[in-house]
Amino acid sequence: MSSPSSDFLRTLAERGYIHQASDLEAIDAAALVGRLTTYVGYDCTAPSLHIGHLLSIMMLHWLQETGAGRPIVLMGGGTTRVGDPSGRDETRRILTVEQIEDNKSSIRQVFSRFIRFGEAGHDAAMADNAEWLTKLNYIDMLREIGRHFSVNRMLSMDSVRLRLDRDQELSFIEFNYMVLQAYDFVELSRRYGCLMQMGGSDQWGNIVTGIDLGRRLGTPQLFALTCPLMTTASGAKMGKSASGAVWLNADLFAPYDYWQFWRNTEDADVGRFLRMFTTLPLAEVSRLEALGGAEINEAKKVLATAATALLHGPEAAAGASETARKTFEQGVTADTLPTVEVPWGEIEAGLPIAPAIVRAGLAASNGEVVRAIAGGAISVNDARVTDRSRVVGPVDIVDGVVKLSFGRKKHVLLRAV
Numbered sequence: 001m002s003s004p005s006s007d008f009l010r011t012l013a014e015r016g017y018i019h020q021a022s023d024l025e026a027i028d029a030a031a032l033v034g035r036l037t038t039y040v041g042y043d044c045t046a047p048s049l050h051i052g053h054l055l056s057i058m059m060l061h062w063l064q065e066t067g068a069g070r071p072i073v074l075m076g077g078g079t080t081r082v083g084d085p086s087g088r089d090e091t092r093r094i095l096t097v098e099q100i101e102d103n104k105s106s107i108r109q110v111f112s113r114f115i116r117f118g119e120a121g122h123d124a125a126m127a128d129n130a131e132w133l134t135k136l137n138y139i140d141m142l143r144e145i146g147r148h149f150s151v152n153r154m155l156s157m158d159s160v161r162l163r164l165d166r167d168q169e170l171s172f173i174e175f176n177y178m179v180l181q182a183y184d185f186v187e188l189s190r191r192y193g194c195l196m197q198m199g200g201s202d203q204w205g206n207i208v209t210g211i212d213l214g215r216r217l218g219t220p221q222l223f224a225l226t227c228p229l230m231t232t233a234s235g236a237k238m239g240k241s242a243s244g245a246v247w248l249n250a251d252l253f254a255p256y257d258y259w260q261f262w263r264n265t266e267d268a269d270v271g272r273f274l275r276m277f278t279t280l281p282l283a284e285v286s287r288l289e290a291l292g293g294a295e296i297n298e299a300k301k302v303l304a305t306a307a308t309a310l311l312h313g314p315e316a317a318a319g320a321s322e323t324a325r326k327t328f329e330q331g332v333t334a335d336t337l338p339t340v341e342v343p344w345g346e347i348e349a350g351l352p353i354a355p356a357i358v359r360a361g362l363a364a365s366n367g368e369v370v371r372a373i374a375g376g377a378i379s380v381n382d383a384r385v386t387d388r389s390r391v392v393g394p395v396d397i398v399d400g401v402v403k404l405s406f407g408r409k410k411h412v413l414l415r416a417v
Contacts, residue, residue, distance in 0.1 A: 004024070004028045005028055005029075005032050006028050006029075006031035006032040006066070006068055007031075007066035007067070007068070008031040008036070008062060008063060008066040008067075008068035008069075009024065009027065009028045009031055011062050011065075011066055012059065012062060012225075014275070014282060015062075015275040015276055015282070016228075016272060016275055016276055017055065017058070017059055017062075017227045017228075017276065018225065018227070019201045019226045019227050019228040020201060020204055020224070020225070020226045021223070021224065021225045021226075022208065022211060022223050022224040022225075023221075023223055026221065026223060027196060027223050027225060030068075030069070030195055030196075030223075031063075031066070031068035031069065032068075034067050034068060034069060034122070035069060035195070036063065036068045036069030036195055036196055037069045037070040037072065037192055037193050037194045037195055037196075038060070038063055038068075038069055038070075038071060038072065038194065038195065038196040038197070038198055038225075039071075039072035039073070039074050039127075039185075039188050039192075039194050039196075039197055039198075040056045040057070040059070040060055040071075040072075040073065040074065040197070040198050040199055041074040041075075041076055041079070041129070041181065041184060041197075041199070042073065042074065042075060042076060042107065043076035043079055043080040043083075044075060044076055044077060044080045044095075044100045044101075044103035044104040044107060045080055045083075045095070045103065046103060046247075047102070047103050047106040047107070047249065047252065048106060048107060048110070048247040048248050048249035048252045048253075049107055049110055049247070049248045049249075050239055050245045050246055050247050050248060051238065051239045051245075051246040051247075051248065051261075052200070052229075052230065052238070052239045053248070054248070054277060055200070055227045055228075055230065055276060056198055056199055056200065056227060057110075057111065057114050057115075058114065058276065058277065059198050059225075059227060060073070060114065060115050060124070060198070061114045061115055061279075064115050064116065064122050064124060065279075067122060069122060069195075069196075070121075070122045070123070070124065070125065070192070071115050071122075071124040071125075072124065072125050072126075072127060072188060072192055072194055073111050073115075073124060073125070073126045073127070074126075074127050074128070074129060074184060074188065075104050075107070075108070075126065075127065075128040075129070075130075076128075076129055077100060077101070077104055077128040077129060077130030077131075077134075078128070078129040078130040078131075078132070078133030078134055078180065079129055079133065079177065079180050079181060079184070080095060080100045080103075081094075081095070081097070081100065082173050082174065082176060082177050082180060083173065083174050083177065104128070106249060107249075108126070109249070110248045110249065110311070111124070111126070113310060113311055113312075113313075114310065125192065127188065127191075127192070129180070129184050129187075132183075132187050133180055133183070133184075145179065145183055145213070146179065148212075148213055148216045148217070149179055149182075149209075149213075153209075154175070154178060157178065157205040157206075157209075177206075178205070178206045178209050181206045181207075181209070181210060182206065182209045182210035182212075182213040183210075183213065184210070185197055185207070185210030185211070185213070185214060185222060186210065186213055186214050186217055186219055189214055189219040189220065189222060190219070194222075195220065195221075195222060195223055196222065196223040196224065196225060197210060197222070197223075197224055197225075198224075198225045198226065198227070199226055199227075200226060200227060200228075200229050201226045201227065201228055201229050202229060203226060204224065204226050207224040207226070208224055210222065211223070211224060232265075232266050232269055233266045233267075233268035233269045234266060246258065246261050248311060250312060250316075254338050255308055255311075255312040255316040255317070255319070255320050256319075256320045256323055256324075256337060256338060257338055258307075258308050258311065258312065258320070259304045259305065259307075259308045259317065259320035259321065259324065260304070260320075260324065260409060260410070261304075262277075262300070262303050262304035262307045262308065263300050263301060263303075263304040263324065263409070264300075264409060265300055265303060265304075267296050270288065270289055270296060270299050270300060270303060271285060271286075271288070271289025273303055273307075274288060274289065274299070274302070274303050274306075277303070277307045277310075278303065278306035278307055278310065279306075279310065280302075280306055288302055288303075301321065301324075304317075304320070304321070305317045305318070305320075305321050308320055308321075323337060337403070337411050337412060337413050338361075338411075338412050338413070339401070339412070339413045339414075339415050340359060340360050340361065340412055340413070340414055340415070341414075341415050341416075341417045342356075342359065342414050342415070342416055342417070343416070343417060344416045344417060347392060347393060347394060347397070347402075347414075347416045348393070348394055350391035350392070350393045351391060351392045351393070351414075352389075352390075352391050352392075353369065353373070353378065353380070353385055353388070353389075353390040353391065353392060354366040354369040354370060354388065356392045356404060356414065357369045357372075357378060357404055357406065359414075360404050360412035360414060361412060362404060362405075362406040362410050362412055363406060369388075370388050372406060372407075373385050373386065373387075373388050377406055377407045378404075378405070378406060379403075379404070379405040380392060380396055380402060380403070380404060380405075381396060381402065381403050382403065382405065392404075392414065397416060401413040401414060401415050401416075402414040402416075
């Protein structure tokens, strides 16, 4: 299509969110008059969403910010009991209802940082598909919904075909996931006047299946819009840190670690990530991404602070930035660094350096630590470790903690308790 008329699609296009769409002209027209009620679904497979979910959350943010429509956050209290096979090489672990409910409660808190909930105008709503999916009668479901699905077409979907092509097991319960997701779309259309579903590009098949089901069941025309799955400029899948997944909940991934994740962005990704993961004006983004040489590090700090402020608030972002400044520029131990508690008895007996680094979450294995020592990357209290037999003991404790470092940017405090 030519340049979008709506602020919503124009913003998404300029910031790089759009991967696929079912009918951009119709989506643009609905957004232009503020009637594009849109949902994104989030299954409750863990106590927190991770950074891979952030693109779709930002798309809901811009939907509301531009006045295009009402965002709906759909919690997958029902679909999580089945498990989405998309992007998976094996069957998802079946969680208990209690685990799903605990995860759902933990996940909810993130969204209010990005979108406004309420009852007026374009205030966002939060729904849970357990409300309707758990009440379905199986026979009625087969007669009223299942008859509209072609097994031939379902087998052609990437989420199914890739598993079958690799001779990897796909359970019958997973095979039904796209049926439930399609039904969610229809139900949200009926209950909220929802016109569009957004999600990652791996959800395209499931979303358009919902559009087709809606057509067969007489809903208004429904639409799909997906964002790209994120990789770094070097081709790596985005969203992993040295200690594992980059979670959005502060109790699983501290604000300082989150700030550092963005600070460590590859040079070639700075402009793209500023557009997608902050709300900075595009003119400022263009200025920052044009910086060269060592100045690009200042752009990375702006990215880190702006992204952290969106998720954890300006105070946490400023604290993380100041901690980094003290740690890296002044060479001091900042008490806001991530802290791992270790029994005093282990420190008193002498904790070998490799297990200590692994315990701190700075490396995945003792072997990785040994290689890092050989490369001069491991430090204790800013003193480089050259001996793999080095132990962390009482003599290393300063003000109750020991500072462990992997390279120049990854630091953790061990606190003896």
